[in-house]
Amino acid sequence: MEELALSPEENAALGPVLAEIAKEHDTIEDAGLIRRAPLHARRLPVRLLEFLEDFRLREPSALCLVSGLAVDEEELGPTPAHWRDSQYGSPAFRHEIFFLLCASVLGDVFGWATQQDGRIMHDVLPIRGHENYEIGSNSLQHLSWHTEDAFHPCRGDYVALMCLKNPDLVETVVCDGADIDWSEVDVAALFEPEFTQMPDNSHRPENASESTGDPVVDRLRARSFSLIQSWNDDPVKRPVLFGDAEDPYLTLDPYHMRTEGWPDRAAAAFRGLCEQIEANLRGVALRPGDTVFLDNFRAVHGRKSFRARYDGSDRWLKRLNVTRNLRGSRAWRPAPDARVIY
Numbered sequence: 001m002e003e004l005a006l007s008p009e010e011n012a013a014l015g016p017v018l019a020e021i022a023k024e025h026d027t028i029e030d031a032g033l034i035r036r037a038p039l040h041a042r043r044l045p046v047r048l049l050e051f052l053e054d055f056r057l058r059e060p061s062a063l064c065l066v067s068g069l070a071v072d073e074e075e076l077g078p079t080p081a082h083w084r085d086s087q088y089g090s091p092a093f094r095h096e097i098f099f100l101l102c103a104s105v106l107g108d109v110f111g112w113a114t115q116q117d118g119r120i121m122h123d124v125l126p127i128r129g130h131e132n133y134e135i136g137s138n139s140l141q142h143l144s145w146h147t148e149d150a151f152h153p154c155r156g157d158y159v160a161l162m163c164l165k166n167p168d169l170v171e172t173v174v175c176d177g178a179d180i181d182w183s184e185v186d187v188a189a190l191f192e193p194e195f196t197q198m199p200d201n202s203h204r205p206e207n208a209s210e211s212t213g214d215p216v217v218d219r220l221r222a223r224s225f226s227l228i229q230s231w232n233d234d235p236v237k238r239p240v241l242f243g244d245a246e247d248p249y250l251t252l253d254p255y256h257m258r259t260e261g262w263p264d265r266a267a268a269a270f271r272g273l274c275e276q277i278e279a280n281l282r283g284v285a286l287r288p289g290d291t292v293f294l295d296n297f298r299a300v301h302g303r304k305s306f307r308a309r310y311d312g313s314d315r316w317l318k319r320l321n322v323t324r325n326l327r328g329s330r331a332w333r334p335a336p337d338a339r340v341i342y
């Protein structure tokens with residue numbers, strides 16, 4: 001893992017920059033703020049810009065950690081009970097801005113109409129009732145390792161997490177593709193389009209609000225849910241590996257894959273890859289002020305189980321999806337600079 005720790009001097013210099021940007025906007029979801037983020041990002045410390053650019057272009061690791069951003073847990077107040085409770089007047093607004101600017105060095109942030117009501121900045125926190133459900137807001141059940149949004153051709157190049165609170169040091173688990181012994185894996189079989197990947201639970205209508213309050217958005221979102229339903233009913237066969245056969249990129253979410261009907265060689269190759277991934281998973285306990293960027297082509301990630309507290313002190317992360325090719329999803333977005341995939 002590549003790491004960079006912000007120094008006290010860098011924190012001191014960032015403070016007024018983030019406060020100034022925060023004063024001009026009400027929420028991180030402001031389209032004007034998101035559009036200007038790559039320009040504002042030029043005000044980040046040069047050392048940090050160089051670090052992120054090196055991670056993006058040279059791919060020295062599947063994850064990089066930026067630590068040391070000052071977080072005052074008193075100022076944050078209680079962890080919200082649900083992601084719906086967190087947006088306007090966010091006590092974490094300045095942290096969200098820092099996170100947005102860093103992400104904008106790697107690419108363009110985007111969201112899904114079918115996930116967290118189309119928000120760009122997601123909250124990752126335990127939700128009462130989800131304890132044993134396969135979704136990021138679960139707790140007693142571990143979150144199975146996966147590629148983020150593996151089912152969708154517009155999935156992000158990076159999934160990024162910023163930690164605000166993690167009192168029990170619950171570990172995010174990651175396997176870096178570079179740690180896999182590819183000579184032990186039937187790579188050729190996994191490059192074949194034989195694998196059925198289903199949409200994951202976080203994109204299901206029962207996890208969305210009934211209405212967003214905007215009839216146009218509701219109509220587009222309904223179309224998006226029905227497209228996802230059609231992929232559930234009639235799954236598309238895709239490869240699990242792609243790119244360079246010597247050092248492949250991967251996309252898989254075994255919990256949401258339907259394995260019946262796969263050819264024997266494909267099924268055996270898939271099991272072999274999963275065993276390699278399991279053997280190379282490692283835990284990363286994020287601390288407040290840590291931001292981790294996971295290369296969604298090179299790593300899979302999950303989370304260990306934990307007992308949620310539901311007393312306002314729970315683990316609380318922010319999450320962003322980042323793409324290096326916003327145009328690649330143009331057919332799913334109503335305008336060139338629209339950030340939400342329908």
Ligand SMILES: [Fe+2]
Pocket residue numbers: 136146147148159301
């Ligand atoms: Fe994830």
